[in-house]
Amino acid sequence: MTSLVDIRDDGGIRVMRMNRPDKKNALTAAMYDAMAAALTGTRTDQAIRCVMLAGAPGAFCAGNDLDEFRQAAADGEGLNDSVLRFLHALAYCERPLVAAVDGLAIGVGTTMLLHCDYVVASAAARFTTPFVGLGLVPEAASTLLAPRLMGPRRAFAMLVMGEPLDAAGAQSIGLVNAIADSAEVEGQALAAARKIAALPPEAVLASRRMIRGEPEELAERIDLEADFFRERLQSPEAQAAFAAFFARKK
Template sequence: MTAEIAIWRDGPIQILRIARPEKKNALTGAMYGKLADAIEAGDADDTIAAHILTGSGGVFTAGNDIGDFLATARGTGGLDKNVVRFIRLLPVVKKPLIAAVDGNAIGIGTTLLFHCDLVYAAPDATFATPFLDLGVVPEAASSLLMPARMGYTRAFAMLALGDPLSADDALAAGFVNAIVPASDLEATALAAAKRLSAKPPEALAIARRLMRGDPEIILARMDEEVAAFRERLRSPEAVEAFTAFFEKRPPNFRKTE
């Protein structure tokens, strides 16, 4: 287990905490792999009833580590297989997945929430998907799920304009269940998970499957997004975006000779 992912149990509930505070909980390939390992193991364990995903230090996650993206854009790395593995796991998680979001939820930190069964947020939670600003495209089937959940115009403002949402906005948009004080956030998620653990497991699994629909449709969109994402990571736009990020300057996508 990498130190940046803490995993433990509270009775029948598996809790996964992203803990890389020095990088605002940005996710590396190894961290994606540990999250996927834990979810797969929990799904295969009959004594685990649900998963809770949370952050630490007042941050959920800053999204994918930009350094990894820059390495790919410069041709010295690739889109880590664990990133794709984790994303493709989200639509087929067998046990309820609950998120407790405090602080920033950027990129995958927001898009993964559309695969969660329950999402609780602290009042200062902020949700943002700045994919286009980085010269890339939406992922985790967000191009399909966000318009379906929020409506096209609100999803377009978030995915294309890069407009962030507050906790109140996210609640109104329908992908946050409730806003609770940060001090109560994890306890609220745990209480909901334990309520689910008391339900008949086979009936719960069937109900989830019926409500979530055909995962193959979502997986197909994910594969489209991954192909486009890989292509865009090596584009001049992405190189400029990532370089500008590290140089702390605005990117220039309209360079002249």
């Protein structure tokens, strides 16, 4: 477990808070492992009726830690086991997922929301998926879920062209359910989670399964994307894009 993810149970709600504000909640392997464990732990904990994802004020999640991506490229690897454990945990999670999004949601910070059942965003929230601009491909089964949610053209604009979305734009394509002031985002998300947790759990589970379809389909797409991701991370395009990015940071 890592202190960079805060896990607490509030009644029937498991709150998972990414807690690396100095890096805008860019995710490390240890953070992925902690969140995967928290999600998989709900399978045997019948007291947990809903899971809520949250970040720090002004930054929900800035995506994967790019230093770890750079190291993975140097080692000839792709998405590491920790990332895949977390993505599979999202796909197989049987508890409803609620998210409270304030500020930046970049890369996996956006694609993880496609697995959520209810999302509250602040008016200041900004969503972007810059995978292709870095010479990579999208992940988290987003190439399957995004076209289903918003249609192939909007999915192409978001996932391939990397066009950013504000909160209103995200709501218009179904990525966000409700928009609130930054100070009220978590309160509204928690209220939604409590409403879900108060419903008959077996009826919720059965209904959610029918709405979402088979998790094996999501897992298969996650693994397919990971194969392409590994290949792309070694490509000259990705290496040039990462070199340019880190040169700008100096």
